[in-house]
Amino acid sequence: MLTERQLLILQVIIDDFIHTAQPIGSRAISKREDVKYSSATIRNEMADLEEMGFLEKTHSSSGRIPSEQGYRFYVDHLMSPFLLSGQDMNLIQSMFGDQLMEFERVVNKSAQILSDLTNYTSIILGPEVFETELKQLQILPLNNQSAVAILVTNTGHVEHRSFTIPVGLEPSDLEKTVRILNDKLKGVPIYKLNEKIEREVVTLLKKHTTDFKKSYDYIQAALFSEEPTQLYVSGKTNIMMQPEFKDIEKVRNLFSAIEEENQIAPLLRSQNKGINVIIGHENEHAAMRDCSLITASYALGEEHMGTIALLGPTRMEYSKVISLLNVLSNQMTKTFKSWYQNS
Amino acid sequence: MLTERQLLILQVIIDDFIHTAQPIGSRAISKREDVKYSSATIRNEMADLEEMGFLEKTHSSSGRIPSEQGYRFYVDHLMSPFLLSGQDMNLIQSMFGDQLMEFERVVNKSAQILSDLTNYTSIILGPEVFETELKQLQILPLNNQSAVAILVTNTGHVEHRSFTIPVGLEPSDLEKTVRILNDKLKGVPIYKLNEKIEREVVTLLKKHTTDFKKSYDYIQAALFSEEPTQLYVSGKTNIMMQPEFKDIEKVRNLFSAIEEENQIAPLLRSQNKGINVIIGHENEHAAMRDCSLITASYALGEEHMGTIALLGPTRMEYSKVISLLNVLSNQMTKTFKSWYQNS
DNA sequence: GTTAGCACTCATGTTTATCGAGTGCTAATT
């Protein structure tokens, strides 16, 4: 177990390193007014802490820096809670005060606030949309050749596609098709749409429309060619400002990794509810081994969950980031709840 | 005027430097099989070309690199046309072959193709939406408290907002309001909406709805709180791969500049029709003085214009980029025309 | 148990030397 003094020293080192990014030596610590031991004593303690794996040296005669295990201990036991400044709180409040927002905008703004307030990179994962229900399907002809299909879910999510109307498709058929679809599909969860169409709608369509095949291809195309982008990233530039990323090769690797949506999304999706802290090599993705990733979950309505996250160097302001993510995820959950209850 | 030989030498130097990013010396040039002069001769010519301002040295005894004036001359007089590979052409064609696309998707994909095929950063500016006309306004209640407003223009552009319904607003009023709005506003250009509402709709609303004030605030909020994002950027990471951006400070500056939407948008907006080449310091923005920017215009329907652009180092593959932008902008124009004619 | 003292380590910065690609100029060649 660690003694009080060791705890103090560890805390001082980590706090300092988080802000300066420089190895810290015994003398510097002993000079602090809240530390009343000589540098020699500190040196001894530091040697012990290093032996226990909480500290590292960059070279044999350098000052100490925290190891990943050190950060882990800090996050789990040592960190003092962070009080967000009134200014920051205001910024957040004012954003959620706005009555008129669609989901995408809230998320985008949240991502921006997160990255602005921390100078790290924020990543927000939207909720799985598949469980949401179809509220309305509309096909609106723009002219002879083209139309726009608009699909609204019960969560207020809107998808739309423009398309060209195949030559020879009767407008009346199109209209009928849409009417039938709305009749039958309202309230059906998105992920069941396909099945439902196959089972119930196809026969109906066959009966009622003269050009069944075309209408059908249509629906298919309009409804299911989606690849829902659910990843919102903000402040990618911030990561370049960190001194640990002064060599461009690292930045490149990291950026490439972030841009691979199908790498990041599952990672975030697989996190537990609440706050998660993933430090350095705890991350399964090699490209993020120099980083820490803090995630927090938010809820959209009763069922759907999304994740907000901050990506920064392992030398991260854990305390601040965690507070911020807490506040923001709660605020998001609250806001979405107010939108979607009784739906 | 430049002699044939000088033209040849200039061309060789620029072509070479575009691919290697290394200063090139007289000996290297004289060794090429299409050049039959000795290094001494070449040296003399290079000295002349430098005096005329087409070449530069990085230091007193280095090989030559093209000056910005050199690139300018190259682009205007020297560049040989570039034939896109069949592979590249296929990629482009296949994308536009897809019948089912909304504007945003075409633009996003185009941006991606541009950056993938060139390894530069692509920027696409959407058309001014203000001239487009309102096709339909719909307000769809999701539940007691919230609704989604959907606005469709004649170009198939869809805007939507979720909002909470003020307590006490009668559903019937909401419905009436929407009906009145659709009646009066269909076909009105977006930028005239506000005026039209003030002039014709307000009185109507007063007459027909019991709670005029609330309905009105509503419309206002739903229709006019937009900040149309019209800038699509792809391949920002590419710029970091260029050897001229190996020091991170430059990258930071450039990235910050690109992220300032209101810096870039007007710059692109102000370009002439067709292809424009802006080399280094010809660019008014200091942050882009190390870059060249090639722009091309595309048309959306009869009236609206947008811009596609590629941003790379001044040492850019001008020939390829220009060909590519040409093909793509034409293809976009053609595609959009087919969508929106007779609207 | 704590601390002063001291020899030792190593990253960083500076100086100096070497190397070689490339130039400009002059004189010889075509």
Add this chain to the structure above:
DNA sequence: AATTAGCACTCGATAAACATGAGTGCTAAC
């Protein structure tokens, strides 16, 4: 008169040699 060979010179890049100083570990004194 145009071209080219020859040569001294320049200067960035790389490496080696050296000084500096922040920081350590260890021992002995307090």
